[in-house]
Amino acid sequence: MRIVRVSQLVAAFFLGIGQASGAVQVYYYSGPVSGWLEAALAPAPGYGGFVAEFGTLTETLYYDPVAHTLRIAGSITVGPSKGHFDMGNILDETVGSATLTVGHGGVVSFDYLTTYDGAQFKGTLLVPVKGVGVYEGKRFNRGWHVSIPLDTQIIAVSSKSLTFSQFAFGGGDEAKEVISTDEGDLWDGSSDLTYGLGYNLDSVVASVVPRYWH
Numbered sequence: 001m002r003i004v005r006v007s008q009l010v011a012a013f014f015l016g017i018g019q020a021s022g023a024v025q026v027y028y029y030s031g032p033v034s035g036w037l038e039a040a041l042a043p044a045p046g047y048g049g050f051v052a053e054f055g056t057l058t059e060t061l062y063y064d065p066v067a068h069t070l071r072i073a074g075s076i077t078v079g080p081s082k083g084h085f086d087m088g089n090i091l092d093e094t095v096g097s098a099t100l101t102v103g104h105g106g107v108v109s110f111d112y113l114t115t116y117d118g119a120q121f122k123g124t125l126l127v128p129v130k131g132v133g134v135y136e137g138k139r140f141n142r143g144w145h146v147s148i149p150l151d152t153q154i155i156a157v158s159s160k161s162l163t164f165s166q167f168a169f170g171g172g173d174e175a176k177e178v179i180s181t182d183e184g185d186l187w188d189g190s191s192d193l194t195y196g197l198g199y200n201l202d203s204v205v206a207s208v209v210p211r212y213w214h
Helices: 002-015
Strands: 025-032 034-040 049-064 069-079 082-089 094-102 107-113 121-135 138-157 161-168 172-174 177-180 185-187 194-212
Touching: 025 161, 034 094, 034 138, 049 082, 049 094, 049 161, 049 194, 069 121, 069 138, 107 121, 121 177, 138 177, 138 194
Parallel strands: none
Antiparallel strands: 025 049, 025 194, 034 049, 034 194, 049 069, 069 107, 082 094, 094 121, 121 138, 138 161, 161 194, 172 194, 177 185
16 A cells, blocks of 8 residues: 555656646547658568658556556557569569558557656557568568557646647667568668668647546
8 A cells, every 4th residue: 555655646746746646547639740650561671661651649547646657548640551563583583563552541650558758758659561472483462560669758637638749769679570481581771771760750749538537
């Protein structure tokens, strides 16, 4: 019981909200977000891909000030959501072609629980990608996920609103092998085996949803 009371006091002090209720409070946000994702597929080293930009973010935040947990669920639009391109090798030779589809119908849905590290809440946005095409004369059809590590920082919270920011902490990530063939391996990155990304949402306000989530 003493530990629970201490946690309540810490949460109240950190956020400046007075006495914590102990119930999960639900907030809703919808608006534009700045960001992009390099959807790529190529042999290593090699090239091939296109850039998809994020558009509108719609999400619900389930915040528990006592347990200090934050669940985030919603969707984000992306466009273009599909791109066709040639894949080339280090000799600048065309070795295949691919069509990649990001999300489902131009939308990426998500629902994840973040981890608090003492300053912000860390989570991972998984972006589904599907690739079809031909490599070295053989057809492939495969799906995978590109992971975007996100920080969510709660700036202020009240009974009516929650002010927060979100951003990618890293700006890029290591590519991974997603298709292995007899002719070679294809990676979800460019020639340097990394893929580029960006994600930034500056100090926006989410409105309280007039109900509690348990």
